[in-house]
Amino acid sequence: MKVKEKRNLILSIVAVLLCCLYLFILESDSVVHSYAITIIERSCIYAVAAVSMNLIIGFTGQFSLGTAGFMCIGAYITGVLTIPVEMRDQIFYLYGMASWLHDIKLPLIVTLILCAVVCAGIAALIGWPVLRLKSDYLAIATLGFSEIIRAIFGWDGLGKITNASYGVSNIPEFKSIFECVIISAVCIVIMILLVNSSYGRAFKAIRDDDVAAEAMGINLFRTKQLSFVVTSAFAGVAGGLLAVYMRSAVTSTFTVALTYNILLMVVLGGIGSISGSILGAFIVTGSQEWLRFLDREYTWSELIPGIGNTGFGAMNVPLLRNGFRMVVFSLLLMLVVLFWNHGLTGSKEITWDRLINGAKKLMRSKKEKAVSEAE
């Protein structure tokens, strides 16, 4: 028992060190590796959003779809409070920035904490009526909330603060990839700690059987409220990070499609598994980029060298054209959902024990195959 724990600890430290090393390599030549850096940053930010969504959907069993709304709030708070003071008049040329707000510029960390606090407060307010609803009704109500937020931020009347539909741009980018990765990691670690605490057990009890949970003395409403507040706070932080990553905050980013995209990561990774959500975020973000080669038109001679002079070689390969990437992506998703219908991790966490056992099984089956073939 003790040996295994030690082994797992060492493996974890090695894994973290390897990740750091990789990031250092990327960071050391950030111009060359800028593409990889953007993919990793984007994945990390979506991982925070996916884990936070998993907290309410996967662990508490409440189907809330308000993520994009809270991300929108976070993005605007971060945007408005971090753009350089000297550029504000230029960005807000149409409405003119409100004078009380004009000179307030905060460091990124402080803004992100503010995002969390504001989103938590708003979540507590709207959770009070909304969390009395169940399943589909809760989903519709939170979805509606998310659209209302988007409408409010795009409203002319708030132009002096939010720049209405023009959005906020020129947000200073991350100083290094570490800033983004470390903030994301801290957020995720906090959520992991919460899920593994007594409150996490209360969440799971409500998910599994709310009547029994109530009979065990768990206050349904307050516990759901807590889960919703924490979820929203971290969605706000993810929104803030996303704004910094994109260097702008515009309402058109935070449509329902964003919520669905994050929901996709949660479902793909495994509902109720934090490591699954992180994996899902990296796979969905990564594969959308890796499949980009499908978006180009090819001639046959490009794919099969040496047939250029047959006349056939000059013809375009059918199907490959702009947008085909998303078709392949959707097909891959369907396959994953068909073959791993509980998500890639199957609602259990990825642990070292599980990985090692899996590897051992794989080795054994290979050996058996080799033996049977030899016979």
Next chain:
Amino acid sequence: MADKNVVLNIEHLTMQFGGVIAVNDFSAQVKEGEIVALIGPNGAGKTTAFNCITGVYHPTNGKVDFCGETIANSFKISHTPDEITKLGIARTFQNIRLFPKQSVFDNVLIAKHMRAKQNPFTATFRLNKSEEQRSREETWQLLKEQGLDKYADWEAGSLPYGMQRRLEIARALATGPKLLCLDEPAAGMNPQETDELAEFICQIRDKYNLTVLLIEHHMNLVMGISDHIYCIDFGKMIAQGKPEAVASDPKVIEAYLGTQEERDA
């Protein structure tokens, strides 16, 4: 004097669903340390009465007092089930309601959540270590006492049926109740298991100083261990008293077996 050790006092409890009166003017008293049974044919309103006591339903009329405090009546908003559990009434369910995907240990540990003094902040940042440690030790203790410790890591849903019943009772005990309400604990058990259960109920009553209110169909079980029996049919109380008296009451026999004419026909 009598009032002093009355744990549960039910007065004129009535529960109406639309035109159906599920429980009609039901009064009962449960005294400290007693095992009281609530019997009646299927659909008599036993579980509805239970649900009124434990806060799942709010009664249409009448009231329920627990240790001198009104926990359910028709005027003010009654206590919610979790508040009632906190006051000291624990219950089990007719069709077992465990958390099937969670371990046996976690199933019991969850009951410790409500009495813990932590808040989300201290719990997240592990500032409540001693409390968490104590909860875990108490849970281990309870599992050992109930003979469930060797199953601690099992998924609750994969336990044999009898063990699931026992786990549900253990989980109810973990909330630290004064009154334990068991809803058909012997459902689906064979005679031998039922006898064991009877012994088990008496044991835990003595060990944890409990008062037990139980709903049951198994006459053997009820007659063997109850101090007092209430029999209801169509929501109305038709008999009450010592087991022997109730067993020989013609109304009770009629409710269970039909009238003499019907039996002859």
